[in-house]
Amino acid sequence: MxxxxxxxxxxxxxxxxxxxxxxxxxxxxxxxxxxxxxxxxxxxxxxxxxxxxxxxxxxxxxxxxxxxxxxxxxxxxxxxxTGVLGKAPESAAATAQMTLSPWGSRMVAAMQQSGDAAEGLANTPAPAAAEALISFRDSGPREALFPSAEWKSALAWVARSKHGAHAAAAADPAGDRELRAAIAAHLRRSRGISADAEQICLFNGSMQAITLLTQLLLGEGEPAVLEDPCYYGITRAVSACGGVAVPAQLDGEGMVPRDFVARLLFVTPGRQFPTGVVLSPARRRELLAWAARRNAVIVEDDYDSEFRWSGRPLEPLKALDRDERVVYIGSFSKTMFAALRVGYAVLPRSLIRPVTLAKALYEPAPPAHQEQQALARFMLTGGYERHLRRMRRHYGAMQAALRQGLEQEIGDLFELRPADSGLLVYALWRRSPEEFQAFREAAYARGVVFRNAEIYRQTPGPPAACFGFAHLDKNALYEGISRLKEAWKDIQVTRV
Amino acid sequence: MxxxxxxxxxxxxxxxxxxxxxxxxxxxxxxxxxxxxxxxxxxxxxxxxxxxxxxxxxxxxxxxxxxxxxxxxxxxxxxxxTGVLGKAPESAAATAQMTLSPWGSRMVAAMQQSGDAAEGLANTPAPAAAEALISFRDSGPREALFPSAEWKSALAWVARSKHGAHAAAAADPAGDRELRAAIAAHLRRSRGISADAEQICLFNGSMQAITLLTQLLLGEGEPAVLEDPCYYGITRAVSACGGVAVPAQLDGEGMVPRDFVARLLFVTPGRQFPTGVVLSPARRRELLAWAARRNAVIVEDDYDSEFRWSGRPLEPLKALDRDERVVYIGSFSKTMFAALRVGYAVLPRSLIRPVTLAKALYEPAPPAHQEQQALARFMLTGGYERHLRRMRRHYGAMQAALRQGLEQEIGDLFELRPADSGLLVYALWRRSPEEFQAFREAAYARGVVFRNAEIYRQTPGPPAACFGFAHLDKNALYEGISRLKEAWKDIQVTRV
The missing domain is CATH 1.10.10.10 (Winged helix-like DNA-binding domain superfamily/Winged helix DNA-binding domain)
Structure with a gap:
């Protein structure tokens, strides 16, 4: 042949x-x-x-x-x-079109109108293939710095121990018991939250928690209060349920409380997503008082609290939650590695049973049980704390480098918002919306992208950007900033 | 001071x-x-x-x-x-009761009225602690026979390769691409299903697939056709959506087709759950014709097809699905080990996007990605096929031993239904419902339990039991049968 x-x-x-x-x-x-x-x-x-x-x-x-x-x-x-002739061309699709449920239609619409789909760079020519894209869109973590050897030894320990298979057969839909206890201990130590393992339910990332909680608490046509801007995942969850998103304004103290006619409210007190504002103590009290008055549930998404650069942390709302109205949500995807889809919720006692049942409807036994056990081991042996300490130093330096670089090179384009923690820098555009769009396209052509913060917004507002840096090394960071500067020059030249 | x-x-x-x-x-x-x-x-x-x-x-x-x-x-x-007079004490726990959404209320009710909760042994005294309970309730797998060394080497291979972290960052919500291709190849070879990787969406076990599909396709108040009896997970999924379960009768050829006024139908053609009847070829054609007429979706749950004891397998409905109306659902939890929560659906092309979006709403990236990669490796290197062959021999012998033992020892109590495949033996009770309840309680007191098949039923019917054997060794199997015999004697003595 x-x-x-x-x-x-x-x-x-x-x-x-x-x-x-x-x-x-x-x-x-x-x-x-x-x-x-x-x-x-x-x-x-x-x-x-x-x-x-x-x-x-x-x-x-x-x-x-x-x-x-x-x-x-x-x-x-x-x-x-057989050739490609016999293969049904994927586009011809003379197949049946299925009628979706109201939930299905709302969900599809919400998914298509939000997130990356809403960012609107689809019609922009892609950068030259030779040049690798530098993306400020992600927000961590830097996996090259993850202690993989230590993690593998935790996984190996689980594989060796009798744990694995047997424990799993009788597994709790709320997730591995030891991991829940380890999380409870961590939260008590580092966040001042008093919760026991029973109150903690594990999820496959925090979005599963947000979506199930919304489904559990929000009926069709009912209002839910969201910060404006906020993470689009929350908007999606509310829309899929047929709920009505009630945008809450932000100011320098965070979410502005009103006597919202609602029984569900989402808030990011530790570091408002994406703007970085910290919710003031007075506002925290007001929100809790509101929840008590309205018999409402507050979902506190503490998505980014482990990395703090300055100032002292305020206690989470959950730590002040006397009459159990706050659900506290956390995740390991940003602190460990992105593929570790482990999030959790600390639940008011009255929600433990409904939430666990909801989880069990979809997943009678939790997935990734061995990873959960390995994570428990990693936490109990101090590996997690050590890793956080190392990463805090590293990300702190990166954050400072990014802020300094952006201010120096394109400080006339963006006003960087202060943030005392977290893996995102929020920056207000100083010029016109048209120039913002032109700049984003020019940057993309130069091989650098950042988040258009508009995708987080429910009501129109001035242009803003989010810069994530945690996944980059310093060279890429500086190269990215320098491309941004060049991109601005490109537009000026074009216009001459 | x-x-x-x-x-x-x-x-x-x-x-x-x-x-x-x-x-x-x-x-x-x-x-x-x-x-x-x-x-x-x-x-x-x-x-x-x-x-x-x-x-x-x-x-x-x-x-x-x-x-x-x-x-x-x-x-x-x-x-x-200021003192604590004005403040609510922490322990008094006069905590708020949250109002659930209609979905939440339906879900909680459905979870509490079905499954183990409906089996009704709660008021029966537990067996003496010294004697270990022998349970015929589970239906596999026998994890002691799982080739853990081979599996660990697949996991280790994934950990060594660049795969892990990087691939995951850009992970498809539909799950690992290579595993989906490996499943497509396996289905083509072993089940005659022509599907490519794009049509396959991975789930954390088959219940996640069933629940999301139901949510996607079934609106409140809309009918869904279910076999009667059927797996209670399906009933739960339908009830949570506010759907109306339409029970379909069974006879010796499986589900009896009618011109159901519905757009969603669940069926277990390969081995009806739990009765074991195989859906006849004529019935399969009728169901497909019904679906075309009604523009309906058929969900084919092929939960137990890998282990066949006699006869030739019929092709799945999906293999006959010319105009793409059938969703085929499979799982690895019974063939590999229970803690491996990997199920999948083969989707009609028109459902690929909505299903993937629904999955992505809850899980923007799939959990247990390394396990998915290891499973792909295990399949591609032939480990999965070898394991299936070994287990087929082992479970075949166990199934024969169980049938023989039950017939010999308590054949006057149960009529064992034939089954040419699967890890469950379905048995009709030959006596009164009162004696069935007394027998179950006496068996429990002797330290042996089996499934009351009533929990799978939507309409009342004669008593029946399910005996799962896959997880037991031969000693436990024989000991269990002997306890059942003794339990029956216990009742006779009591009555004298």
Missing amino acids: PDFTVPLSSYTEKYRYKYLALFHALRSAIHDGTLPEGTRLPSTRELAEMYGLSRGSVSQAYEMLLAEGYVRTTVGSGTFV | PDFTVPLSSYTEKYRYKYLALFHALRSAIHDGTLPEGTRLPSTRELAEMYGLSRGSVSQAYEMLLAEGYVRTTVGSGTFV
């Missing part, structure tokens, strides 16, 4: 695994007609010899082609290209 | 920050009357000196006491305890 050839080498650079490289090389060759319909592919042994691959890799690639309908096998005679 | 003292040291162990320790020490002292109303607190400078604290820490603690109303300040004269 000497006439058979695929440009494998150009794919091996792109794909880490040989079978994936081969699969993509073959698929492209089928798509572009190099391997027309009816072509008999070499046997796995022949192809393995031709390209110095293992037979296993070739079989794997063939099976994937088979799975996707690009080839068919005939017993005794071999593997043949 | 020598007479002023608070037990600060006992709080510094408990709280990470000195100001928090001081705040809690002072607050407790106010609560327990050590610092009665009207007490003048030392100045911040005095207290800082007395306890070796910074003045900042003392100010912070005072500010928090002030914020919570425990003290008041009078300009020029100092800080005074």
